[in-house]
Structures are given as C-alpha cells and as structure tokens.
Amino acid sequence: MLDAADRRLLAEFQHHFPLVPEPYAELAGRLGMDESEVLERLAALKASGHISRVGAVFTPHKVGASTLAAMAVPPEWLESIAELVSAYPEVNHNYQRDHRLNLWFVVAAPGRDEVRAVLDDISARTGIAVLDLPLLEDFHIDLGFDIRWS
Template sequence: MDDLDRRLINRLQRGLPLVRDPWQVVAAELESSSAELLDRLHQLLEDGVLTRFGPMFNIERLGGAFTLAALAVPEERFENVAAQLHELPEVAHNYRREHRWNMWFVLGCASEQDLADALHRIESLTGLPLLNLPKEETYHVGLYFPV
C-alpha cells in the first residue's frame, strides 16, 4: 500500500460526494484520475485490504427488514458453516467472535416475512440454534480510522 492508497482509503471513509461524477471530484482532490482510483479500489478489495465498499441504506425506510444474528458453531464446522452463509444472498457479511456465539452475521431481506423465512432456513441448513438480535434503536457512530 502506498501513499495514494492510504489517502484514498482515508477519503472514502468520509463518503463520496453526491454529484453526477463523484470519482472525478475525489480524483481532483487526490491529484489522480478517476480510472486510477477505481483500479486501486478494486485492487484493495481483491487483496483483502478492504473487505467491502458500498452504500449504507436504511433498509427499513425502503420497506425491507434486517437483523443481526449469531450462531454457536463448533470449531470443526466453522469454515463449512461460514461457507454456507456466504452463499446466501440475504447475508450481508459474517465474522468470527471470541465468544460462545462465535459467528455473527447481518441479514437483509425484502420484508419481515422474508427475514423470518431466512432465519428459519439458516437454522435448518446448519442444524444450529440461532440467536436473533433485531435492532431496537438506531445510533449513528461516525467511525473514522486514519490509515
């Protein structure tokens, strides 16, 4: 990772400008080109430096439903269960935690019924009981990690 990669990551944490061509604006700020920045972004994702890049939506305001869920996965099954979840389009991401409930993931669905169906399908697919942790309140935490 070089200086431009670092500056790009830092800039993207503040969001993209809401204009017709946001990459052109960011490129001007970083004294680069939009093609160069997009190439670098794709490379950072491919290399695993960044795991995700995309918009954040308030899915409930769009008529959808989401939840945070967890599974207590036996260590010998962890990679297999992670692969099963990775194949489900409703699973936004999953990650390991150092806890009895060691696999956490976010589900996003078109409706509450679809969400209930997905939760049931995951329990059936994995054979593991699921901990469903729906949002009770929204907090905005403006995280910024300078690179």
C-alpha cells in the same frame, strides 16, 4: 504497499462521495491527480481487498429488514455450518467469535418475513437454534472508519 495518495483516497472519501456526473474527476481534482489515476488506484485497492467497493451504506430498516443472528455450533461442525450459512445470498457478514455462541452473522432481505424465513431455514437444516437479535435503536453517526496509519 499503500502510498500517501492511496491513504487519502481511503481516508477522505468514505462519505459525501460527489453526486455529480463525473465524480472520479472531481476526486482527482481535489487530490491533484488525473481521473484515470484515481480509477486505477481504486481498482487496485479493490483488487488488493483494501476496499470492498465504492458504494452506499443503507440505513438499517429504512430499506428492507435485517437482523444479527447467533448460534452455538459444536466445534467439529463449525466449518460446515458456517459454509451452509454463508451460502445464503441474504447473509452478508459471518464471523466465528470466542463465545459459547460462536457463529454470528447478519441477515438482510427486503422484509422481516424473508429474514425470519432464512433463520428458520438455517435452524431446520442444522437442528441448531438461531438467536434473532434485530436492531432496536442505532446510536452511532456513521462517517466511515477512522483510519489511524501509525
């Protein structure tokens, strides 16, 4: 179970993480804890899957290239094709959605050619067309995820 201190760690440090030599000590100071407690709590939150990491979200297309891809997979093949798709290191999100186009995934790579090559490879290996829907414009200011605890 998450306690109040965990919730603050999750809610207040999704952006503007301190760029100072000892950032966890700074967090600890703001939360009134020891640095070791902050580190232990973050490790526990990572182990429990509540956080994926402390890290950076890069602005799409400023570093490398990416796209959202979609496929209409026959239901009986979905599991095996999803596994094939997830195995690419370039694929970072892969979801089944309730639509005729039932497999949706994000491909990120250093350049547009590498992204295209992954899509072509998946299409060639599965015999299923892959829809390529690259980002054209981003309208959202990303301050992290607004968690409502109720």
